[in-house]
Amino acid sequence: MRSGFFKQRYSELVVLTDSPAVKVWTVLLLCALVAAPAFLGPFLLGHMTVILFTVVGALGIMVLTGFTGLISLGHVGFLMLGAYAYAIGVSRLGLPPEIALVAAAIVPAVFGLIVGLPSLRLHGLYLAITTLAFSHIVSAALLAGGKFTGAGRGITIARPTILGMDLSSDRAFYWFCLAVCVLAVLVTLNLRRSYVGRAMVAIRDNDIAARTMGINLVRYKLLAFLISAAITGVAGATMAMYIGIVSVESFPFLLSIEALAIIIVGGIGSVLGAVLGTVFIVSLPEVFSALTSFMGGRLADLMTTSAHEIKSVLYGLAIIAFLRFDPRGLRGIWHDIRHAWVFWPLRY
Known part of the structure; x- marks a missing residue:
């Protein structure tokens, strides 16, 4: 039976887990998730797919609100930007799906920096209202985009072939979402235990004390918005692939x-x-x-x-x-x- 958590080296403090049991159960869980399509019906498989790309979006807002303590009520705006960046990339600009997926992370990240600027002086309810206003601005701009954004009709897209993998079937798309979800979890876990993640948590707990300890509030608050928006944008792109049509009404x-x-x-x-x-x-x-x-x-x-x-x-x-x-x-x-x-x- 485990009786303590004594560490001898610094590397042991930052390792994801030092428990053999956790490693075994993690491997078993991943094996079960990979094999799930062979045992699940269409409804449950679709439900599992929704859970997977929703986890990615939840990790995005976790970086901003959970790690850094910056409340956002307009994260659906980043979700829309990611979905529309992917849809416009593949249907209007003729980009390969891989490049469009990268654009789905970059475009929201850029807007995340813009929205993050008010967070340098705003806190709590005022910041939440600012992000809420941002989501409404994004909705209005997309509706006024005419043929380029599809306006009220939206943009219809088909499931692509990414890295040689045809995602047209529900099973293939489930495995794609699983891979994206696992990658997002690993990125967020490693971010949390890095210097950047610890600085974000310090800002969340007490920003005045964090600044006194030499943490640059401007840099890490903007980084939180950038990373959060990028992860959420990827979730928006996968959601767009799943739905098959990108419209403002799909993102209430x-x-x-x-x-x-x-x-x-x-x-x-x-x-x-x-x-x-x-x-x-x-x-x-x-x-x-x-x-x-x-x-x-x-x-x-x-x-x-x-x-x-x-x-x-x-x-x-x-x-x-x-x-x-x-x-x-x-x-x-x-x-x-x-x-x-x-x-x-x-x-x-």
Whole structure:
């Protein structure tokens, strides 16, 4: 039984994990995810695909809000920019899908720097309102873009062939989303344990103390916006490939609320929390829909006639419940369960 966490070298402090059990379970989980399409039906496979590219978007806002403490209500704007950058790249400019996917990260990153400038003087609610205004500006600009952006009709795109892999089938696209998700998780984990990540966390905890210790607030706040927007833009591009059409109506404000709900429910500042929160929040409406269908009557028509409103209520209830009863989120609950298992029966 493990009795301590004594470290002898600095490299042991920054390693992703020093637990053989965690490494084994991680490999088993990845093997299960790779083999999942062979056992899942079309509905569950589609649901898993949505979870995978939503995890990428959640990691984007986790860098900004979870790591750096900068609240954003307009992250859907970066999601739209990533989706439209990819769609315009492949359909209007004739770029290869690989280059268009890179553009889907670069374009939101540039706008992230622009939006990040007000964060140097704004905090809390004022910054949140600024980012919200940014998302509305992006929506209005895309609607006024005429034929280039598709205006209200949007842009129709087909699933591409990337690096020789045809993504037209649901299985192939699932594996592509899995690869993107794993890459995003690794990037975010390594960012968190780097000097840049530790500086972001220091700014989140106390920006005055961080500046006193020599951390450049301007540099790291702008870096947080840049990295967050780039990751979110990639999520927007994969979402566009999945839907098949890019339009402003596909990116409602509810997506920003969903992103905040994910990091609150999962656990603020944790990559594991972003993953757990995504699984919970994305599955919550489906579970509610299954329950109402089982109960029958008028409840069975709720998710059909008022799906948007029901999702808003469910997300709000989830946020309130976790903030009231366990602000640590699902990550904290998971750590309690793991701690009880590892140290049983000595835990008290």
